[in-house]
Amino acid sequence: MQGLMKWGELAPAIKRSAANLQMLNVEATLLPPFAGIRNLGDAVELRITKCIQSGAKKAPVAWLIELAANLCRIKLAHEEESTRVRTLAQRLFQTERCPFAKLEVTPYVDGQPAGEPFAPKALWHETTLFVSNISAAKLHKNWLMN
Numbered sequence: 001m002q003g004l005m006k007w008g009e010l011a012p013a014i015k016r017s018a019a020n021l022q023m024l025n026v027e028a029t030l031l032p033p034f035a036g037i038r039n040l041g042d043a044v045e046l047r048i049t050k051c052i053q054s055g056a057k058k059a060p061v062a063w064l065i066e067l068a069a070n071l072c073r074i075k076l077a078h079e080e081e082s083t084r085v086r087t088l089a090q091r092l093f094q095t096e097r098c099p100f101a102k103l104e105v106t107p108y109v110d111g112q113p114a115g116e117p118f119a120p121k122a123l124w125h126e127t128t129l130f131v132s133n134i135s136a137a138k139l140h141k142n143w144l145m146n
Contacts, residue, residue: 007020007022009115009116009118010107010114010115011113011114011115011116013112014040014109014114014115018040019034019037021034021037040109043109043110044107044108044109044114045107045108045109046105046106046107046108046123046125047105047106047107047108048103048104048105048123048125048130049104049105049106049117050102050103050104050117051100051102051103051104051130052100052101052102052103053098053099053100053101054099054100054101054133055101056099056133058096058097058098058128059096059097060095060096060097061095061096061097061129064092064093064095064097064129065093067089067092068089068090068092068093068095069089069093071085071086071088071089071092072086072089072090072093074086074089091126091127094127095124095127095128095129096127096128096129097129097131098128098129098130098131099131099132099133100130100131100132100133101133102119103119103120103123103130103132104117104118104119105117105118105119105120105123106118
């Protein structure tokens with residue numbers, strides 16, 4: 001869930017029913033007794049609850065297509081990881097950029113709201129890359145400030 005939302009932003013009911021393992025390193029979470037616990041990041045579904053498009057049309061992004069084409073050929077140490085990356089690369093290959101004026105996203109877990117709506121500057125949802133319709137300079141400045 002890193003980068004999506006913070007633990008403190010989750011709804012109280014979700015926090016009560018979830019184990020906060022942030023203090024553990026990744027390797028420890030893959031060992032018993034933690035290995036069987038569902039990853040909260042995998043359980044959170046981000047639903048677009050409000051989208052005001054900027055007027056610009058959806059369009060493919062040349063560098064994303066090139067990146068996806070190369071990732072489709074990746075070979076990693078574990079075949080499962082190679083398959084996972086290739087599957088994501090196929091999705092990335094079909095992705096189009098969609099500029100927006102306003103985007104509001106609400107996290108859900110098991111069909112129930114899991115936190116308050118928030119406004120990301122970018123979101124990769126299915127085969128659409130939603131990107132805030134602000135100048136590259138302002139986007140870079142905002143990124144440096146966060």
